[in-house]
Amino acid sequence: MTILDARALNRATLARQLLLDRADLSVPDAVAHLCGLQAQEPQEPFVGLWSRLRGFEPETLSELLTRRRLVRTHLMRRTVHLLTAEDALAWRTRHDTMLRQRVLGAYRRQLDGVDLDELAAAGRAVLADGEPRSMSALARALADRWPQPAPQALGEMLLALVPMAQLPPRGLWRTSAGVRNLPLSTWLGRDVDPPAPDGSDPVGAALVRRYLAAFGPAASADLRAWCGLAGLPTAVATLRDQLVGFRDERGRELLDLPDAPRPDPDTPAPVRFLPAFDNVVLGYHDRSRIIDDQHRGLSVTGARLVLVDGRVAGTWDVAAGTVMVTPLRGFSRGERTAVAEEGRRLAAFLSDGESHRVQVAASSP
Structure with missing residues (x-):
């Protein structure tokens, strides 16, 4: 069985997560492909989509929320996610x-x-x-x-x-609003999908395929860590003949869709700024493909992360219109330049072009 090292898994993950190249997808298609975006911090999905989509306009996301094509609801891991209305109704x-x-x-x-x-x-x-x-x-x-x-x-x-929806204006661009709840069926005008009458698990099988498309190759433990659901090994078993298998360097079995992208491990990875609680980090039990073990805790504390060469290499925040980057390791001169350039683009996005200021702190020894 083919062994995939951490770099091969990293490049596959970046490709599936639209972080190797910004995609030309619509916002609903991107949200669906990503199986939703974690969204307990209401403004963070805007940065997540900006980092993944070419020409992303934040007003588009706001409009989709008010038009009820996207919805904020508790789902995977009992955390608030931004999902398409169709997925929220089908998966709840x-x-x-x-x-x-x-x-x-x-x-x-x-x-x-x-x-x-x-x-x-x-x-x-x-x-x-x-x-x-x-x-x-x-x-x-x-x-x-x-x-x-x-x-x-x-x-x-x-x-x-x-099943509840968190209603706008919470989650709209540059809007601060408390949580107001209404049943999903009331807000979206249709009841959530019932369980299969024959006791089968078509939703579980769909979740396995959708997860692998957005996060694979991955182990069953990764799938469970992403969604928190029990009973998915049965769904995996029903799909075995439709999947391909690999091993990671620790010998874990990894599953994947046969035709999913697995780029050359030497494929260049651009600098990317991630929002707090991004599922590209939280969506795995073994996160070593993208973050070093000593920094793993950052992913659950709400730190916003910077990817350099595809891995978490710094954190970022905004103060007085300036994007502030704190390295977690030493940056080469070229890496500092690339981080600063992407940071200026982020500052412009967050400020409607009024600021291009970025400050990269001295690298950690």
Whole structure:
């Protein structure tokens, strides 16, 4: 079986994630290809798409949210994702059990004795008037019926029980707004897809194929880390004859689609600026293909990351209109120049061309 080293996996990942060359895809097509973008920080998907799409206009994303073609909702790993309306409706039911279990894992004692079916029915009744509500407002509306659990526990569980959309203006370009929730079916005008009546798992199989198209080659553990779902090994087994296998340098089996891109490991990789919580890092159990183990913690703290030669080599932030880059290793003169050039482009994007300022700190020893 062919062994793929870390550099080969890195270039395959960059190609699938549209980070080797900016793509000419539409925003909905890019969001669908990427299986959604993690979006608990509402402005971060704009940078994620800017780094991946040629000629990306942030107003396009805002318009797609207000036109309900894209939607913000809790899904993979119980985190907020920006998804196409079609994927949110098709995938939500498959995530129900995982979402409930993760809330119970955090609030089991507080929710002891709460009938979850009753809670879901009561929540739907509150929302039947079509009025969007914050999580705390939902919890307050249910407090008379369930006075013991903390409002946070009630609200979080209700979001797991009832598929919800986070409504604009949250998530719009340069807009700061609180979370207002409405059932997905109300906001999108169609019920979420039900489970397959024959007990099969077509959504699981679709998720495997879609994940590999955007993240492969990958191990089953990577797939689980990305979505948090149980039961996918069965879906993988049904697809075995449609997939190809590899090994990584540690001997793990990696699966992939036969016709998916796997570029030459020596393919040049341009500097790219990633938003906080980008799935190109979080979408794997073994993240060594893109980030060194000593920096792995940055991916879950909300740090914005800089890729140099395809790997995380720095962090970035914005202060007073200046993109500030902090290297995590030494940069060569050429790397510093490339980082500064891409940083100036990012500064211009974030400021409508009013700023091209970038500051690259001294490299770490």
